[in-house]
Amino acid sequence: MRIFIVHAHPEPKSFNGALTRTAQEALSASGHEVVVSDLYAMGFNPVSDRRNFTTTLDVNFYRQQAEEANAAVHDGFAPDIQVEMDKLFRCDVLILQFPLWWFGLPAILKGWVDRVFASGGRIYGGGKWYDRGVFAGKRAMCSVTIGGPPPIYSSRGLNGPIAEILFPINHGMLYFVGFTVIEPFLVHAPARIGDDERRIFLDRYRERVLSLAHAPTIAYPKLAEFDDMHVLKST
Template sequence: MQVHIVHVHPESTSFNGAMTQTARESLTRAGHEVALSDLYAEGFDPVERGGHYRSRVDAKIFSPLAEQRHAHEAGSLPGDVVREIERLERADLVIFQFPLWWHQVPAMLKGWMDRVFVNGGLYTSRMRYDRGYFKGRRAIVSLTTGAPAAAMGPGGRGGDIERLLWPVHYSLHYMGFSVLPPFLAFGVAGHGYSYADDGDFDALMKEHLENWESRLGAIERDEPLSFPGWGDWDGEGRKLEMTV
């Protein structure tokens, strides 16, 4: 496999950093090719704005959708966006490694989506979902949370993790990816913020890394999550009622 990791953390020595290092090393050992976008280290600019487009279809009024489409057609997409697209196009599997901040992905990763998933290029009104650009490729989100696993079930204090991840998963599905079940490292809250005592914390981190490595060892056999597709909607996009 060609594997691409989109790594999102401001601190290279963080536990997220260890997760990405584990993925690189274990996948490489298993004979896969691994590439990396380290968004913080590369200084990726996550803010979609007019200034990214050097040859605008409308120099006065900035419409992200119109400028993305135009830049794609004109071959004038921003260099960092072109680079990210080329990386994705080489990948059979894309891993997103990040800490869950405020119940969603960090701004750095959100803005990577805002800018890299280019309208008119990587999706159109017809090229979406099970007809999406990245059809046949797989994606997985691997994340850390501060809260312990117990608090992240349905109705739990930290918020139901499945519910929290649904929007980002749906975006990946929109782009055509087969979305694998997420890898969840609970109870990782940064230096001095563990819910457990130090010994228990270290043991938990070690366990997460071991579980991640063994998950990756079998990832080619993972079954993707299920999402609605074109066969499930009427012409207006409403859910079709199934006949019994």
């Protein structure tokens, strides 16, 4: 398989860094092709604006989706975006590796999604979304470190269920463009656990990445289950 890891942590010696290195080593040793975009090391620009494009549709008023559609037709995406798109199209599995910051993605990773997941048919649009999306048949997974312990992210916890917190990412980003979404790999409070427990998590992650082809996935509704107004049909 071809695995594409988008890594978003500023410190190479972090536990996020250890998770990515574990995945690289395990997958490569098993004969898989691994490509990593280390966003901080790359100095990736997360700001989405006219610099996304080498083409221009309207010089007087910036409409991002219109410019994306125009760029899709005229191969007008900036080189840094096109390179990331090429990695997406080549991979069989996408892994987003990140720490949970303010109940969401770090800004650099959110900006990567904003810039790379372009509309106008390149990544989505024209009826290409959810199970009919461009990346239907590919898999994606979030590998996430979380500052607090599991109980606070439960249905009775103060922060609420972690599945609900990750829903905008798993459903609204990954499934939206067609990926089959693998259950996330979660590590709670890595800074508060000892070396032995961290090694256990790394061993578990090694097992997870080596089973990406058949790892459990999140069941989301299909487009055929909704009517023309995108409301769930009566059963």
